[in-house]
Structures are given as C-alpha cells and as structure tokens.
Amino acid sequence: MKIIFKIFILFFLFICTFTQKVFAEDLYKVTSFNYDTSNAFILLTVPDTVEEPVLKSIKVVKMENPTRAYFDINSSVLTTPRQDWSFTANGLKQVIVSQFSTNPDVVRVVMYFDDDFDLSKVHFYRIKNNIIIKFKDIQAKNDYFQNIYRDDHASASDFYEYLTMTTPDVPKDDVVTQIQEAFNTQHTSRKELKLNTKYYIDSITPKQNAILLNGFGTITIEKPMILTNPLRIVYDIPNTLVKGSIRNTEYKIGENETVKIGQFSVNKARIVITTDDVKKYIPIISSDNQSLLIANTDKIGNFNLFSNISNMISYSSEKIDSQTNAMTLAFTAPVVHGINRTNEELTLYLYNVENYNENDFITAFKNTAFEKAQISLIPRIGLELTLPLEQNSLVNTFLGADGKALKIIVKAPKKQAFITEPTTPAPVTQPKPQGKGIRKVVIDAGHGGSDYGAIRCDINEKDITLDVAKQVRDMLVKKGYIVQMTRDGDEYVSLQDRVAISENFEPDIFISIHVNSSTGTEASGVETHYYHQESLMLAQTLHASLASAIDTKNRGLFKSKFYVINHTTDPAILMEIGFISNDKERAELNSPARKKATAKAIVEGVENYFKQIK
Ligand SMILES: [Zn+2]
Structure with a gap:
C-alpha cells in the first residue's frame, strides 16, 4: 500500500516531466506489464535510476517439474499488486510477478509452461529500461512495439450509446482491488489472454484547452467519434480502468469547453470533450506511453511537452499482405507524438523532432503503399507526417518500448466487386420468399x-x-x-x-x-x-x-x-x-x-x- 501511494506522488509531477519520470530512491520500480499475443512476449518497464545497471546481471533460471523459468530483479519494488496471469497460448500457462522479498527488495517473475515446452525458446533481454521475454524466435524489429492507436470499427454501435457510463462491479475506493480487477478480469477463468494493453488512469489534470491523464500500464486509444448537439468529441481507451473518485467529474478547460471521463464499460474508459473545436482535439502520447494529453492542436504551443530533442534517422516500409502495409520510423531519442485521424488521412505530429532527411524519406517510400506520405517541419510544432487514407481503411500505430520508433500499419479496405459494375441504381433486392x-x-x-x-x-x-x-x-x-x-x-x-x-x-x-x-x-x-x-x-x-x-x-x-x-x-x-x-x-x-x-x-x-x- 505504501508503494502504491508512492507512485501516486508521481502523477502530480508537472507536465514538463511528461517524458521522464523521476524517482527519489535508488530502486528499480517495476511499473508496467504488457503481454502481446501477436508476438508472444512479455514486457516489464523498469525505470532505471541507479548508476550500475543492475538489470544487466539478471539471470534466467530454467527448471523442470513443473516446466518453468524465473528471474529476479534485485533492488526493485513492484509498484502494482502481484500479477498472476493465466494463458493457453504458445505453451505458456502462467506468469506471476511478485515482490519476492522486501529486505533486500527483490521482484521475481515466474513463468510456467506446458510440460513438453522447450525452455530454450525463452529469450530474455532488455531494451533500455524494459525487460522483454520472448517465447519464440521472431524478428527482432517487431519485439517491442506497443499498440498506441487503433481504429475500432467493430464498436460502431457505440455511436448511439455514448452516454452509457456503467460502473464496474468493484469497490469504488479500494484502489488496489481496482487495479487488480483491471489487470485480471479477463483471465480469471483461464481463458486465453487477449489484451493488447492495460492501463489504469489515476489522475486527471485539466489544463487550458487540454486534459492530462496520468496512470500506469500502457495506453491504447481508439479512433474518436464526433457527436453533435452539443458538439463533442469522444475518445475511448480500451482495457482501462478509471480511478473511482475521478469518474464522471466535469472539468472546465476553456470558455464553454468541458471534459468528462467515465468508465464506459468494465474495461473501457471514455473521454468526452464538449467543444466547438472538436476536430482540433487530438491525443498526444508521452514517450513512455504512460501519460496522455488530449489537447487543442492550435493551442499546443503553450505546452512544454518534452525535455529532449530527437531526430528521425530511419524510414522503412513493409508489405504484410495484399491489403496491409507497415511503415516504421526510428529516432535518436524518445518521441512525443500526437495522432490526428480523420476519414481522409492520418497525421502524426512529432513534437520534439527537429531533423530528418527528406531525400531518404522520399526514396524509402517510393513505389510503396506510402508513396503519398507527406512530411514537413513546422516551426514550434515539430515534424508533421501525413498519410492519405482510403475510406474504411484500418489504422494501427505502435510505439517502441524505448519510445524511439513508431510503426504505422494500414489495412486498406477490401475491394468490392460491385464497385466496378454500372452505377444504375440497383432495384431493392427481394428477400427470399418463404x-x-x-x-x-x-x-x-x-x-x-x-x-x-x-x-x-x-x-x-x-x-x-x-x-x-x-x-x-x-x-x-x-x-x-x-x-x-x-x-x-x-x-x-x-x-x-x-x-x-x-x-x-x-x-x-x-x-x-x-x-x-x-x-x-x-x-x-x-x-x-x-x-x-x-x-x-x-x-x-x-x-x-x-x-x-x-x-x-x-x-x-x-x-x-x-x-x-x-x-x-x-x-x-x-x-x-x-x-x-x-x-x-x-x-x-x-x-x-x-x-x-x-x-x-x-x-x-x-x-x-x-x-x-x-
Ligand atoms: Zn442501445
């Protein structure tokens, strides 16, 4: 409980620490966990504050009967409750992350596997302050991407039920229980875990023309919805729990502008901003993916979003299948980025990026699905990258675990055969007679x-x-x-x-x-x-x-x-x-x-x- 309390202090840090969380003690704090079903890996985020990187000395111990592997992180504390996840995929059965001892402070991660699981498939390594455990050989470049933004067309039915703010069945004031619920609800029955991200919103800070959310876990945000009468923009954050005491409070963020955050369903948070400038409000994500600012882009110049400058240094594209293409961008330092998704295009604002090579960029995407991508430096904003999109495309964006790479995956809509047919209005099809x-x-x-x-x-x-x-x-x-x-x-x-x-x-x-x-x-x-x-x-x-x-x-x-x-x-x-x-x-x-x-x-x-x- 004391530890939980300590991390809460963090959330009151001013926005200038948006990209860097500073800890008072020389202890590693295990703050976030992420399991990615597509790549079969577990990621733990451990902010690194001591001179000697203790993480380097971590050794994975592999054992039989039952088949398991574990490792200890010395001089570290768990800032969330004990994690106990169940799986039915990739031979992995269970992962437990716990505070093994408090004197000395040791966090232990134990993974249990199917009896016939080949333990040589378990790979352990770190990228920056992230510990990554892989369960099969996969391409290194895909190892550490976390889903930041996704189009969620399946939830279109939400359009007409935007006000349903059901409160999940957890005690409102018991923070620990709430976090456990948020991290455990979907796998208590040993069903396959299918969560891309987990996030707990702990604090909300209203600002002029913006709202800052702090919490822990990793954020994924969905395509916004715009509603009329009155005009408002709605952002959903799936797999997220909002602290009970901050739910449904209305904050004033400008002249006739308000924001409200609710627990839309057991595992989804909903942010509703009432403003005439709906299309100006975009999500801006910190480089550690634990803070989210939703702000009016026109007024973003007023915010100090970052403390480090980054340059874009590599550009590549990859064809995943006939409809799907990925663009990957790499940077010299963690990026702070904003996402503006409209029906026609995706725009990424890379606020702290000062340099890129235009020729390399053009060459990299020539004759690819991203040929029409446009990029430019805008004074006091940073780099702006615009991708035109076909209607009904699906977009997912990913941020590297160290904040130094962005991946954008675009799935084009299926080509419908009837589109090429003559455009004379077809008679209404007669339903089958019975x-x-x-x-x-x-x-x-x-x-x-x-x-x-x-x-x-x-x-x-x-x-x-x-x-x-x-x-x-x-x-x-x-x-x-x-x-x-x-x-x-x-x-x-x-x-x-x-x-x-x-x-x-x-x-x-x-x-x-x-x-x-x-x-x-x-x-x-x-x-x-x-x-x-x-x-x-x-x-x-x-x-x-x-x-x-x-x-x-x-x-x-x-x-x-x-x-x-x-x-x-x-x-x-x-x-x-x-x-x-x-x-x-x-x-x-x-x-x-x-x-x-x-x-x-x-x-x-x-x-x-x-x-x-x-
Ligand atoms: Zn309904």
Whole structure:
C-alpha cells in the first residue's frame, strides 16, 4: 500500500516531466506489464535510476517439474499488486510477478509452461529500461512495439450509446482491488489472454484547452467519434480502468469547453470533450506511453511537452499482405507524438523532432503503399507526417518500448466487386420468399444483464427493450410467425452471439430494438437504422409504421454500421424507439401504453413488409 501511494506522488509531477519520470530512491520500480499475443512476449518497464545497471546481471533460471523459468530483479519494488496471469497460448500457462522479498527488495517473475515446452525458446533481454521475454524466435524489429492507436470499427454501435457510463462491479475506493480487477478480469477463468494493453488512469489534470491523464500500464486509444448537439468529441481507451473518485467529474478547460471521463464499460474508459473545436482535439502520447494529453492542436504551443530533442534517422516500409502495409520510423531519442485521424488521412505530429532527411524519406517510400506520405517541419510544432487514407481503411500505430520508433500499419479496405459494375441504381433486392407464408423473425432486445444500455433516473434501456421485444414476439406468434429472441430474460448476450443466434435461425428479417439517449434533455423521437441495401425496404416500412403510431418526433432513417445489422445476412434493422434522456419521453417509454403501442406498430410494420414482398 505504501508503494502504491508512492507512485501516486508521481502523477502530480508537472507536465514538463511528461517524458521522464523521476524517482527519489535508488530502486528499480517495476511499473508496467504488457503481454502481446501477436508476438508472444512479455514486457516489464523498469525505470532505471541507479548508476550500475543492475538489470544487466539478471539471470534466467530454467527448471523442470513443473516446466518453468524465473528471474529476479534485485533492488526493485513492484509498484502494482502481484500479477498472476493465466494463458493457453504458445505453451505458456502462467506468469506471476511478485515482490519476492522486501529486505533486500527483490521482484521475481515466474513463468510456467506446458510440460513438453522447450525452455530454450525463452529469450530474455532488455531494451533500455524494459525487460522483454520472448517465447519464440521472431524478428527482432517487431519485439517491442506497443499498440498506441487503433481504429475500432467493430464498436460502431457505440455511436448511439455514448452516454452509457456503467460502473464496474468493484469497490469504488479500494484502489488496489481496482487495479487488480483491471489487470485480471479477463483471465480469471483461464481463458486465453487477449489484451493488447492495460492501463489504469489515476489522475486527471485539466489544463487550458487540454486534459492530462496520468496512470500506469500502457495506453491504447481508439479512433474518436464526433457527436453533435452539443458538439463533442469522444475518445475511448480500451482495457482501462478509471480511478473511482475521478469518474464522471466535469472539468472546465476553456470558455464553454468541458471534459468528462467515465468508465464506459468494465474495461473501457471514455473521454468526452464538449467543444466547438472538436476536430482540433487530438491525443498526444508521452514517450513512455504512460501519460496522455488530449489537447487543442492550435493551442499546443503553450505546452512544454518534452525535455529532449530527437531526430528521425530511419524510414522503412513493409508489405504484410495484399491489403496491409507497415511503415516504421526510428529516432535518436524518445518521441512525443500526437495522432490526428480523420476519414481522409492520418497525421502524426512529432513534437520534439527537429531533423530528418527528406531525400531518404522520399526514396524509402517510393513505389510503396506510402508513396503519398507527406512530411514537413513546422516551426514550434515539430515534424508533421501525413498519410492519405482510403475510406474504411484500418489504422494501427505502435510505439517502441524505448519510445524511439513508431510503426504505422494500414489495412486498406477490401475491394468490392460491385464497385466496378454500372452505377444504375440497383432495384431493392427481394428477400427470399418463404413457403406457405410462414415467416421467421428474429427479435433482438438491446443490451441485458450487466449491460444496462442507457440509464436515466433508475430506468434502464435494457428493461424497456426486453419488455417491448416480448410483446412484439407474443403478437407475432399469435399471427402465425416463428419468432426467435436473442434474449428473453435479463441476461447479457454479446453482439457476436446475437448475430450467431440469428444466423443459425435463418430468419426472413432481423429487428433490433433500442432506446436512444443524448447528453442534453431536449432530443426526442424515433429513428430506424439499416446498413445493407437489402434492408432498406424493411427499414422504410417499419419506420413508417412506428413513426405514424407514436406521437413523437420522426427523426428518419439512417444508414449505420451497427454490429448486429452489419453482420447479419438477412434484412436487418435497428429501431431506436425513443429517448430515455428526455424526461417526458422517458416517462412515456416506461409506460405500459407506449410499450404496447410501440410493439403493435412494429408488428403492423412487419405485416406490411411481408405484404409488399408477397
Ligand atoms: Zn442501445
């Protein structure tokens, strides 16, 4: 506990130590752990403060019965709770990182393997202050990259649920428990660990036109979402836990600008910045990847972001497969970088980089996927690197463990065959006819169980959607339809499972029922989402039925890439049956009359739809 407290002091250090954490004692502090499934390695970050590098003397001891390997880090303390990870990959079964003794201070790392595991596959070495353990022979240049930024298109369904700030089931004030939860939740059942990063946000420092987050672990940030009315930008940080006492506090960071950080789900933090300058706010990552500043790029000149100057010294590209290419850049000193992702391009701001060789850069990327990359030095900003992107590309960026390399992986979208076909509007595809008029319908009640959906005044989206869904089911069954529910009780069903249930059932149509929410209280009304063209008629018909039956605003149809309507093969729609954030509409949504009228309208819509397609 004392040690945990000590590390907290760090987070109050001023921003000028953004790139360098300074410790008061001559002890190594093991601050961060990272397991990367793609490369099968474990990384421990140990800030180095003593003259004689003790880490150099570390010896790995390999033993049989059970097959295991361990090493001790002398003169070191663990600044997080004991780590106990379980694995089912690469022959690795378990890793335990613990404070082996306190006098002297020794941290011990023990790895257990399958009995037949070849211990000669375990490689130990260090890059700067990072201890790296590799489990198979892999190319050295990929060893130490950590995922910093990723496009997460699978979570597009979050767009309409940005206000759901579910609090995970951990005691709010027990910091140690929270950290343990953050680092252990996904592998308590010995399932394969699939975490790219782990991060614990311990402190938030509001600044003029910026917000600084400090914590430990390593940060990965996702593609932002921009929301309107009021304008705000949303950044998600996956695999992250926010300290209980700083959740959902609103900070003022400028004239009419505020920021709020919530625990969006058990393992995801969400940062919402309300500002008219949404597109100006970008994430800026420290070279040790433990601090994150989200700041208005126009005003970034006011911040002292770094204490060291770096030069870009090497440039290379690599074709990973027909769609995927990687660019790797190396530097003389750790870089502090900002990431600006838009639909058209990715821009990296390398704030402390002063030099590069333009000719080498151009030559390196000539005739590669990065040929259109542009680079320039901008006074008082640093180096700016811009990569044009095709729409629907997937971008991942990585930072080297020593902060001295950046890797950008771009996956281009699959080329669709129909794009080359004539552009005459295709008739709406007729869904497959079903014999004897017996129709199969999947009803998907949004959320459930631990996933409450949007919550206002103790009224939960998951309860309203289930209630309406069950009424729709009962009415359809009475009319002779075969109905499959994705859930018929208050239980958690993943989006993947919802799709799987539907695919197995092979329905004629899929209808997902949700309740909308907004940060304000004014928004109200119904809207219907579809994604695939063949779902358009279903969306039009059901939306018309709902909008005419319910006395609320008709917000119209939207083409949205929500998971359940994107991944299902049959015509599929997602209906938002009203706003829980609007006091009047919430009361109505929760009333038996509105629920019944909504169910009835959906059923009438289904009937009309099947009449149209015969
Ligand atoms: Zn929902």
